[in-house]
Amino acid sequence: MRVLGVDPGLTRLGLGVVDGRPGRATLIAVGVARTPSDMALGLRLVSLETEIEAWLDLHRPDAVAVERVFAQANVRTVMGTAQAGAVAIVCAARRGLPVVLHTPSEVKAAVTGSGRADKAQVGAMVARLLRLDGPPKPADAADALALAICHLWRAPAQARLAAALA
Amino acid sequence: MRVLGVDPGLTRLGLGVVDGRPGRATLIAVGVARTPSDMALGLRLVSLETEIEAWLDLHRPDAVAVERVFAQANVRTVMGTAQAGAVAIVCAARRGLPVVLHTPSEVKAAVTGSGRADKAQVGAMVARLLRLDGPPKPADAADALALAICHLWRAPAQARLAAALA
Numbered sequence: 001m002r003v004l005g006v007d008p009g010l011t012r013l014g015l016g017v018v019d020g021r022p023g024r025a026t027l028i029a030v031g032v033a034r035t036p037s038d039m040a041l042g043l044r045l046v047s048l049e050t051e052i053e054a055w056l057d058l059h060r061p062d063a064v065a066v067e068r069v070f071a072q073a074n075v076r077t078v079m080g081t082a083q084a085g086a087v088a089i090v091c092a093a094r095r096g097l098p099v100v101l102h103t104p105s106e107v108k109a110a111v112t113g114s115g116r117a118d119k120a121q122v123g124a125m126v127a128r129l130l131r132l133d134g135p136p137k138p139a140d141a142a143d144a145l146a147l148a149i150c151h152l153w154r155a156p157a158q159a160r161l162a163a164a165l166a
Numbered sequence: 167m168r169v170l171g172v173d174p175g176l177t178r179l180g181l182g183v184v185d186g187r188p189g190r191a192t193l194i195a196v197g198v199a200r201t202p203s204d205m206a207l208g209l210r211l212v213s214l215e216t217e218i219e220a221w222l223d224l225h226r227p228d229a230v231a232v233e234r235v236f237a238q239a240n241v242r243t244v245m246g247t248a249q250a251g252a253v254a255i256v257c258a259a260r261r262g263l264p265v266v267l268h269t270p271s272e273v274k275a276a277v278t279g280s281g282r283a284d285k286a287q288v289g290a291m292v293a294r295l296l297r298l299d300g301p302p303k304p305a306d307a308a309d310a311l312a313l314a315i316c317h318l319w320r321a322p323a324q325a326r327l328a329a330a331l332a
Contacts, residue, residue, distance in 0.1 A: 040259070042255045042265040045256040046259045070245075083249070086249035093206070101207070
């Protein structure tokens, strides 16, 4: 199973692709899409859409995991985060790909064992799980990989739950 | 000048098209795009995108006005509103159309003279300005028209400001 993780943001949007199964993940690609803060909002969103489409075309993931944004979080940036996330969600759904939202604490718990792990711990565990020499930089890239790993780890349980409810 | 106003929302997204100039507006079309709350978020956003694209194809506006969402507002629905708004913004920007965000109080002030007008006052003034028999229903439709009218009223001042700053 291949998963694209998206850590949404207008200024920096983290993208990470991993292949694998629960307990075993391999890095395929990682990067960050950026847009200048003085660009019109619409053009920023279109620029992010173009980048996400290119990643979907190139890496052909089976699912897309996007960080769930909470309105309570940093009020100044949360709307841009929600808007950038919506673009990623719509790009995936348009192709019929399953889109799953994971909360930051779900992601932290999945990769570190603790829902309250800090950025450094998440980066270090992502590096260890993917057998990298060091944490991916910037943090948005590491967070996108952590989202994708979280989805790999959790997907079988979510599929069983969906089947049980069907 | 023709303006498409969009009152964003996941469950109900208001759409209103007006033609005119400051002080004189004519109704072209008004409606609401709806998505069921039990549909997956990605499919809801794609459904709204399809509807907005159809309106852009049919009515060919010169500009799109979208309500600016604040994170402080109703926390339960604000993320969905931001996501639906992002879809409208990206649809417009993809076509190279100018997208302008107006706050609710700017819209109320533009159509009623008071930034603190209630829904009923906005609906009544939209009906009067567009020479309709009564306020458009539901409120999302009236709000979309109010946004479009607000943009018509404000566009010349904004263009002068942009020119002065250029």
